[in-house]
Amino acid sequence: MNSGIPLQYFLILATLMFFAGVYGFLTRRNLITILMSVELILNSVNINFLAFNRYLYPHKLEGMFFSIFVIAVAASEAAVAIAIIINIYRRFTTINVEDVNEMKF
């Protein structure tokens, strides 16, 4: 059906990106870095959408639209998240996630 790069390669790339994102999300202490990790996770999902769309239903466009949709959501999410981070900085004068722990027992 298709010559070129096989599907598995895309999936492996997406999986690597996804777990890199998860790892970053769990280990980084800087809120900006955590936000970047979330972007990484979203983009790995986008790759999956596009790869499956291309290999399984090449004459349809749902996967494409969905990934555009995800990009739009990611952009607005970044705007909101940065606004939150700015407010956290004003309140605590830090963006270290370990110091922002008021929501506890």
Add this chain to the structure above:
Amino acid sequence: MINFSYTIWILLLPFLMFLLLGLAGHRLKPKLSGLIGTGGLGIITLLSYITAYKYFFTSEKVDEAYQKITALNFTWLQFTDKLHIDMGILLDPISVMMIIVVTTVSFMVHIYSLGYMKGEKGFERFFAFLSLFSFSMLGLVLATNIFQMYIFWELVGVSSFLLIGFYYEKPSAVRASKKAFIVTRFADLGFLIGILILSFNTKTFDFITLTNPTGSAITQGGGIAFLGLSVMTWSMIFVFMGGVGKSAMFPFHIWLPDAMEGPTPVSALIHAATMVVAGVYLVARMFPIYAISAPVALHIVAYVGAFSSLFAAIIACTQTDIKRVLAYSTMSQIGYMMLALGVSGYGGHEGLGYMASMFHLFAHAMFKALLFLGAGAIIHAVHSNDMTDMGGLRKYLPITHITFLIACLTIAGIPPLSGFFSKDEILAAAFNSNKVLFAVEYAVAGLTAFYMFRLYFNIFWGKETHYHHEPHEAPFTMTIPLIILAFGSVVTGFIPFNKLVTSDGKMFESEIELAVAIPSVLIGLLGIGIAYIMYRKESTISDRLVARFKYGYKWAYNKFYIDELYLFVTKKIIFRYISEPVAWFDRHVVDATMNSIANVTQNVSFRIRGFQSGQLQKYAFVFISGAIMLAILFIYLWK
């Protein structure tokens, strides 16, 4: 048919006054709120006199009998088609008579209180409570059905509680108000049971249906028997228990003497003239049932009345607190009324006792209110309740002296004052039916004259006492009610009760029976004479008598130890053997179960609250590991 619908204002006005004085009273000047209360009650008094005139002299009689008129009725709680509780106004000879009694005495007491309570803390509160009392008492006597009567019966109890405890900073007043409330409440339990049995049996609450002598309630009631008495009799006995509590008959009399802790005008209004006769009124209201289908219950009424009157008269001879003497005298006179109802039959001349009871109720309200208000004037002047602190007051309080003397002569049954006529009718009724009860009441008549004049001579004659400051006559707001009530005590004897208030609404002929009247006057004079010898001047006769009958005197002085008996039964038996085990069970079993559940929850939550660390990444880690584990579970193990 005359329109009586305006009588709703007799009920509404005092209630509105209570709301006004109770809610906004503290913003008004005390004098103004007193005047509002008194003025409002004046209007109600006027309305009741108009009602009485219209009822007795212009309403149509059917078959020569006064009819029961439902002036107003609306359904309040509809349970089923047949069973509903109404609110309304019933006019019949006894309820019209009672509204005259209640409004007259209440109006006099209001005027009197303007002077007596002047400058007291809570002046407007006092008038608010008086209005509440007038409202509930009028609601009680005008009730169209037994359930409405019960509701107002309890309201009367509450206002009595509030007024006895008016000086709520005084511990004795607080104790007395609690005692009055609990004792009457306990008796009212019987009343409620009686109502339930009665209405279950007859399927109605309505007085007109219940007391119709040819109606189904009376002719068919009480088929089943329990312990040898019909169900109807049992229900009437239970209903009478409520009356016993409210009217302070033996054995529920213990609250009445203590209720004298309240302000004296309250004692005059509630604990002498109106509320305490509610029990008599209740029996009179249900009288056709008592007389026709529950004669055993009626005998109980008679014996309880006779015993209470003798018992209270003996105690009254030994007390020295003037208000307590009057309280026991009240109990004794109410015993008279109960006895008169108990020996009465239904209809015609048989109903002499019924008529006599209502007559005595009316006369008693006048002269006993007068006695209490007079006692209030004396206490106001001397600042003491104890008759040993008094003596020779006739020079200082001329108006009080004369009116008090009139009241004493009235209660002693000296013609032509009202007490003579009513007591004569009662004795005649007792004579016709039961010679033993007649003998008891005859003795009580003598005792009554004796203790009243013991009181009179000790206060106004007797030894010359030196007072710290000269006692002075009460202000005119207090003496005017005394004069009016003294006038009332004189003239009520000439009201033809046999034409107006009878058991079946028809008039009957009655005349003074000289065979009863002459001995009863003689024994009254004898009692006065003994009191004159013993207390007119300082003498040692009474002390010698006390020394002779030391134990009897001590028993009577301590009210035959009934209070102690009650305390023994409640504290030593009920509290120790019932309440304490129950309390132990409650504390150590019921509460302990609940507490342990709460403790376990609390301990567990202390342990696990560390999970809520506030560390975002810990939460994310748990969440992601959970998601991964679920994924593994679904993919590899869920086959």
